[in-house]
Amino acid sequence: MRTASLLITAPDRPGLVAAVAGFLVERDANIVHADQHIDRTDGLFVQRVEFEIEGLDPVHLRADFGEVADRLDMQWSLHEGDEQPRVAILTSRQPHCLVDLLGRWANHELPGRPVVVVSNHPDHRAIVDHHRIPYRHLPVDPLSKAAQEIALLEELERHDVELVILARYMQVLSAKVVDRYPGRIINIHHSFLPAFAGGRPYHQAHARGVKVIGATAHYVTAELDEGPIIDQEVARVSHRDDVAALVAKGRDLERVVLARAVRLHLQRRVLVVGTKTVVFD
């Protein structure tokens, strides 16, 4: 059964659910799953509807729904369930998130497909080659940063990338890159944000003596570690855990949370609303 998803944001008003449901029922597009949320603070209506698209023409569907949407001030996107978004992975020295993601794609655990891996280190070429994905080594230092980002952007464009995953990529991206992929760059931060933003969060966590550590997957915005949070996960720690132990426990959180966020994004289950996300899981 082929399905498609509608993601909708609109100023709240009566009749939005009925309008969308009515539109689909007129076309015999059976609703498989629908979830909506009203943010009362902002007076915002947010909806995800998944429906059977068999026998329907997506081009006509888009045109027709566009008229409904205009009338109701909706922002919307329609995604066919069998599309395969093209993904880039950026990484630095630590391979655990990269390797985990590649293993998941190889095992058909994630939608979409990785089309390029970019790293400021040469270390991961062999495993990326094994997965038959192009590996581009773009070293960076303070002097070459601007040039490196231009090369990076060229790489992303050449591969027609829709989503960029920062899999422990330890370089801060400039606005030049961030602005080109709004709501389309996912970072894994190795702390429970907003605690321990910035560098060396496990050292910070150890110094503070916390009893729980975390990891946070979020969209990248111009402000470091301030973007909309997609998912978070935590693990208990104790005084027995030194920094190395926190790093080790943290790796398991990072792997799982990043993969979850990537899956949710690629399944079109995440909507950014201001500085936050709505996640239809």
Add this chain to the structure above:
Amino acid sequence: MRTASLLITAPDRPGLVAAVAGFLVERDANIVHADQHIDRTDGLFVQRVEFEIEGLDPVHLRADFGEVADRLDMQWSLHEGDEQPRVAILTSRQPHCLVDLLGRWANHELPGRPVVVVSNHPDHRAIVDHHRIPYRHLPVDPLSKAAQEIALLEELERHDVELVILARYMQVLSAKVVDRYPGRIINIHHSFLPAFAGGRPYHQAHARGVKVIGATAHYVTAELDEGPIIDQEVARVSHRDDVAALVAKGRDLERVVLARAVRLHLQRRVLVVGTKTVVFD
């Protein structure tokens, strides 16, 4: 803002969401929240819709919706948000769930209201008196069990009880009682069902050497510990935990899980579908 909730179960077919949404939009009943689920195995559609009822006459609404529902083979119930379901609590020696629930009602953390506490032990009269709720001591032994259940049923009927909570009530209820309150008796079992059903689950868990224990809130059916599960929660344990430590850790699970299940039920967020529940949280 006054709201009401519709809980609907129906054989799946196209147009159900649109039919309900259309019904409400015609009456200017703005949908605040809607969640639906399709169980593909059983071909079943399940929905909870919460909407603003201000200015609407519940009697007419019920009559009108009944016609829609008949046409679409729906089973349904309509609950006004400010109704206060009457609740009975049954308990034995251990007071922690009883005391926790009473504290939550006193602090306005739960909807509905407790109208009677029944126990086969006299121990908890003082705290129940403090909350100004009738306390009925109905002792039980193998010979008197049938008579005790008759007295129990009278008590529940006299107080016009809608929901019965077994807050560590250690007597097995006979079919006579269970059948009178289908889907309306919630039990807390002190294990992670289906593991360790039956008696002394913490002893069983200790003997098996598990590393995680749990508690399960479920509806009571004729078969012991087999009813539809509403909620479960778990806690890590280790070899350092003897049975007494498991019991102590378990108490925190029991308190929290039972209270959560009671809240979900009283907020009309739980639907029983066969041997399982759909929980709209």
Add this chain to the structure above:
Amino acid sequence: MRTASLLITAPDRPGLVAAVAGFLVERDANIVHADQHIDRTDGLFVQRVEFEIEGLDPVHLRADFGEVADRLDMQWSLHEGDEQPRVAILTSRQPHCLVDLLGRWANHELPGRPVVVVSNHPDHRAIVDHHRIPYRHLPVDPLSKAAQEIALLEELERHDVELVILARYMQVLSAKVVDRYPGRIINIHHSFLPAFAGGRPYHQAHARGVKVIGATAHYVTAELDEGPIIDQEVARVSHRDDVAALVAKGRDLERVVLARAVRLHLQRRVLVVGTKTVVFD
């Protein structure tokens, strides 16, 4: 079987474990449980030893161990297992932590005993009376704060209090109070510290759009929300949770985490080491 606990901190050097174990074996004091930790950063040895004290004279034991300890630069304390530390509870408007703690003491879930409840509000007198504990209403406003703290200190001294629990007490204690009870005031902060320190943490958490909330029990020091953390717990939340829902979910965390920290402290399982704790659980 009567036991006692030794809590020891010392500069690390070889032979500390053997010295303590040897001391006890010479006196036929069977070790029931022993746990030690070496903080390599600070070169610090920390130990908790629980042993059978039956037949031993605590006075002699203390004198004898004092000599061992002096020789090895140990800081130490000896606690007999059947001591009942005297506890004060301070609270403001919200009763859930107070009521939860009182229920636990009534149900013999916690060691020690509450000897006085102090509040800047009169609201909780009835439930405290029910538990037959003195209730002292000490209202406070900006002008009367100094005088109120003097009255508070008198109250704590009159009741010979060893531990002070801030059970959602919403007043900041001045250094005058904090310094009188170093490492003996436990606060529950309603966030996952260091995230959302200060006021209205659930509002902060909602504004940031986090996917997990938390609660933190910590010792109170001169710097607000900066004291050594004893325990933390977290719960998943989503975009569906408004501030009121976060507050409701948070209450369950606060109850459980505060009770856990109080139990650990009263069982002499917590040692403060600089700005952190070692928790022997």
Add this chain to the structure above:
Amino acid sequence: MRTASLLITAPDRPGLVAAVAGFLVERDANIVHADQHIDRTDGLFVQRVEFEIEGLDPVHLRADFGEVADRLDMQWSLHEGDEQPRVAILTSRQPHCLVDLLGRWANHELPGRPVVVVSNHPDHRAIVDHHRIPYRHLPVDPLSKAAQEIALLEELERHDVELVILARYMQVLSAKVVDRYPGRIINIHHSFLPAFAGGRPYHQAHARGVKVIGATAHYVTAELDEGPIIDQEVARVSHRDDVAALVAKGRDLERVVLARAVRLHLQRRVLVVGTKTVVFD
């Protein structure tokens, strides 16, 4: 700093801790970490002591400690911290645990080293080749099972394997294999044991309508899914999760729990005591 670990089991009696600590202090072997546990039910003393072995001769140490141990009825083993136990991985069709473990070894997250991968399917040769580990395809069917196990045992012996990991190996090992590696075969069962032992646990979990699923790493014994549990982990699920979703969520549990159990075993932190484990983490 080089360390070694002593793992000790003995009938409980006074003086065991002092005897071990005294033995080490006489040899200037500074104790880095020590943890002991007394199982009162069985009157059993269990201890793990980690100490600095620099400058000590392991051969003499073993001989000398053997005398102490004999005197006190201890069963014991001594493990030098830099030993690299040889590990075999057995797997069937599903690669996620295999790939995860190989990635961890490549990233130096696990001690020991994988020396052979055996599978009843040919599918995983490429990724195992990439890691430069021998891959042995040993197909099995009901008729060939006995012969396949003989080949399997030869393979394990040829590679001088100390630990066997069943990374979603879907064949039941006969007593012939199990008895050759007592306490040295770790299996990952894809349920929260003892719930849903046997086949297709996610189907069982879905049919029962549980709200939490789990995974269990345990030592393999003659009785299927009854061996001592090393670690367990759980994840929340809901009515929205069909069997495929449970399988997907379960994979993350399986990966993490199996890796944790393998690490604990290889770091000599697990002791089997009867049907249970003591895990010194």
